[in-house]
Amino acid sequence: MRILLVEDDPAQLEPLYAALSQAGHIVDGVEDGETAQWLLSQKEYDLLILDWLLPRVSGLSLCQQFRQAGKTAPVLLLTAKDTTADKVTGLDAGADDYLVKPTDIMELLARVRALGRRSPLWQGDVLRMADLQLHLNSLAVERSNTIVQLSTREFQLLEYFFRHPRQVLTRDQIEEALWEWGTEPESNAVTTLVRRLRQRLQSINTADWIETIYGMGYRLNPPAEEDRGVRSEGLGVSD
Incomplete structure (x- = not known):
């Protein structure tokens, strides 16, 4: 997921x-609400984690503005405020969950996983597409009981494809989705990453699921259910 x-x-x-x-x-x-406000006007996020008390614009105000803009991504508030009234205020502002500081990292990660389960693709801690399974906790992909471990960036790319099935994604969209704000990937970073991911997927005969749409970008195009039994597998795909 992309998280602010x-x-x-x-x-x-x-x-x-x-x-x-x-x-x-x-x-x-x-580190401040004003920068967060600008990022929210420029990018789409799958989850927001907001400290309540922030310089310039509070996390509570950010949450309210986010909901008023019609955004539905989950919001997790972090705060030292721990009374029932404070929790009600945060939830009424549009937050989906509330974590009292000091923040326990293991609990935070568990709550992030719980909020991520809102995806229609989610089944337990796995995203599924056709017979391909993406294990979110172990950064691995599985097909027919064969498990392939992915690097963090390879996993992020495949997850992005999973969440946009059969949609043509441009190189600019992939860069925007996968590289953190303020970082500048090399000019061939996306091409190299797609090639590496395809190489990983060859061992489970799904490298050809990632199609190159020349002049546009890439698309994850899994076989239709009725075609899976006769689909040719193990085909190499060029960049």
Whole structure:
């Protein structure tokens, strides 16, 4: 998932950012509400993690503005406010969950997984498409009982394809989705990443599911259910 993490204390932001990134998420981490406000106007996120008390624009205000804009992605509030009245205020502002500081990283990751289960593709801790399974906790892909371990970036790309099946995704869209705010990938980064992912998928005969749409980008195009039994497998696909 792509996550916006907003926490004004660097001592808390950095370990949360590291833990979420190691779990395979693409994380934009910022320290003030104004920057977060700008990012929300520029990017789409699967999950927001907001500290309640932030410089310039509070996390509570960000949550309210996000909902008023018609956005439905889950919001998790982090705060030292722990009274029932505070929790009600946060939930009424549009938050989906509420975590009291100091933040326990294992609990945070569990709540992130729980909020991620809202995806229609989700089945347990696995995303499924046809007979291909993406294991979100172990950064692995499985087909016919064969498991292939992916690098973090390979996993992020395949998850992005999973969440946009049969949709043509341009290189710019992939860069925007996979690289954190403020980083600049090399010009051939997407092409190289797609090639590496296809190489990984060859061992489970799904490399050809990733199609190159010349002049446009790439598409994950799994076989229709009725065609799976006769589909040719193991075909190489060029970049």
